Amino acid sequence: MKDIRPITDPERPKVYIETYGCQMNVNDSEVILSILQDAGYALTENMDEASVILANTCSIRDNAEQRIWGRIDQFRLQKRRRKGVVIGITGCMAERLKDALLDGHSVDIVAGPDSYRHLPELIRNVTPDNPQIDVLLSHEETYADISPVRMDKNGVSAYISIMRGCNNVCSYCVVPYTRGTERSRDPQSILREAEELFENGYKEVNLLGQNVDSYLWKDPVSADKDVNFAQLIEMVAKVSPELRVRFSTSHPKDISDEVIYTMAMYRNICRHIHLPVQSGSNVMLEKMRRRYTREWYLERVAKIRSVMPDCGLSTDIIAGFCGETEQDHKDTLSLMEEAGFDAAFMFQYSERPGTLAALKYPDDIPPAVKTARLNEIIALQNRLSLKSNEKEIGRRHTVLIEGTSKRNSEEFVGRTSNNKVCVFPAPGHKAGDYIEVEVCGCTSATLISKPV
Numbered sequence: 001m002k003d004i005r006p007i008t009d010p011e012r013p014k015v016y017i018e019t020y021g022c023q024m025n026v027n028d029s030e031v032i033l034s035i036l037q038d039a040g041y042a043l044t045e046n047m048d049e050a051s052v053i054l055a056n057t058c059s060i061r062d063n064a065e066q067r068i069w070g071r072i073d074q075f076r077l078q079k080r081r082r083k084g085v086v087i088g089i090t091g092c093m094a095e096r097l098k099d100a101l102l103d104g105h106s107v108d109i110v111a112g113p114d115s116y117r118h119l120p121e122l123i124r125n126v127t128p129d130n131p132q133i134d135v136l137l138s139h140e141e142t143y144a145d146i147s148p149v150r151m152d153k154n155g156v157s158a159y160i161s162i163m164r165g166c167n168n169v170c171s172y173c174v175v176p177y178t179r180g181t182e183r184s185r186d187p188q189s190i191l192r193e194a195e196e197l198f199e200n201g202y203k204e205v206n207l208l209g210q211n212v213d214s215y216l217w218k219d220p221v222s223a224d225k226d227v228n229f230a231q232l233i234e235m236v237a238k239v240s241p242e243l244r245v246r247f248s249t250s251h252p253k254d255i256s257d258e259v260i261y262t263m264a265m266y267r268n269i270c271r272h273i274h275l276p277v278q279s280g281s282n283v284m285l286e287k288m289r290r291r292y293t294r295e296w297y298l299e300r301v302a303k304i305r306s307v308m309p310d311c312g313l314s315t316d317i318i319a320g321f322c323g324e325t326e327q328d329h330k331d332t333l334s335l336m337e338e339a340g341f342d343a344a345f346m347f348q349y350s351e352r353p354g355t356l357a358a359l360k361y362p363d364d365i366p367p368a369v370k371t372a373r374l375n376e377i378i379a380l381q382n383r384l385s386l387k388s389n390e391k392e393i394g395r396r397h398t399v400l401i402e403g404t405s406k407r408n409s410e411e412f413v414g415r416t417s418n419n420k421v422c423v424f425p426a427p428g429h430k431a432g433d434y435i436e437v438e439v440c441g442c443t444s445a446t447l448i449s450k451p452v
């Protein structure tokens, strides 16, 4: 069996990888490490001993990019201290900024999300006067044949990318430009990866895509063998009832009844859906080009709850999008209450060059107003999360143990099927075990529980 954990070999040249952004990027770094291990490198967590320093980057908001520019300055200090160190920028920022990153010899390699196979060659070809750039996007690349080298610490839960790119041109979003068009990965290669993880002791796989509901594998021979997302999660759920299946991200316009019913059929498909709403105002949703309405969104939530009353629901929200009025903002708050989200990722709108919104709509909400609205959204979500957790008190859950609690080494931490973080004492247990607990208290972020 191929090594799925990092090779430790003191003789090998070392690569240091920093990852920013989404779960997809975390998994891409594991693909990059796999490719570089095959080329003779070994991973290090110590930048001072690395001959290659990589930052796998994110462009989703301006503050993500600003942080990375700061890190590039740090990397350059390494170059000054140690001759021959190669600095590479991979991922979304490489794709978006291309030449700007090479200006002033900031970095040696710029490689976009579809160029990772070429990294060994790019590294070989770098000279002080000859930086390397490869930012071609592909219609086919899915890295299907590459076994990611798992960099997580606990060996319990792993990501599997099932598709790449995105065909939804939401007006605020840079992803279609940085990660290219949508393509689905061969289901057999996904299944093999899930089986391999299970054989290596993993108990949970998280299937990743920008819009998993539009996953569609077109069989080259027979249309009868096409595989959609509902069929894919069923295939993966059948690997073992002991293997939990999660997925992200669902799109409200595409999540189908078939997916909801398939989830309900398998206990090991976790009862949690991440369904980004972005705004509760139909005017904003239209300008965002989300292609659903508030009413459509709430109908999907009602459907999910009617089929799986215990299903956890989380979302993403953008505060202060172009032209957002006080009433639009209130619509977002009221939608949050109606949907009763268990958790949310909440952001201020950040204009991204080249997107439709940047071209068509002025970014006209003053920063102080954006911040005030975001704070109101966060405060409301804290109340909703607390309310949702309080409902769990007295209930029992099967929790998959992920490791020991950071706050208290005597306690374990794990997740319920509906994606709530649980802490509990469990002497004699270890990461990767399933355990039955009863919830006896909570905060807005955590369920406090005891084994039953």
Ligand code: 5AD
Pocket (backbone or CB within 6 Å): 060, 061, 172, 173, 174, 276, 278, 316, 317, 318, 347, 348, 349, 350, 351, 352
């Ligand atoms: N500004 C703020 N937030 C954004 N997101 C995507 N683009 C932007 C932007 N330009 C948020 C959305 C998305 C999440 C991954 O990031 O809420 O769902």
Ligand code: SF4
Pocket (backbone or CB within 6 Å): 020, 021, 022, 023, 024, 025, 057, 058, 059, 060, 091, 092, 174, 175, 178, 179
């Ligand atoms: Fe992920 Fe989007 Fe950031 Fe790219 S821009 S790393 S796809 S969150």
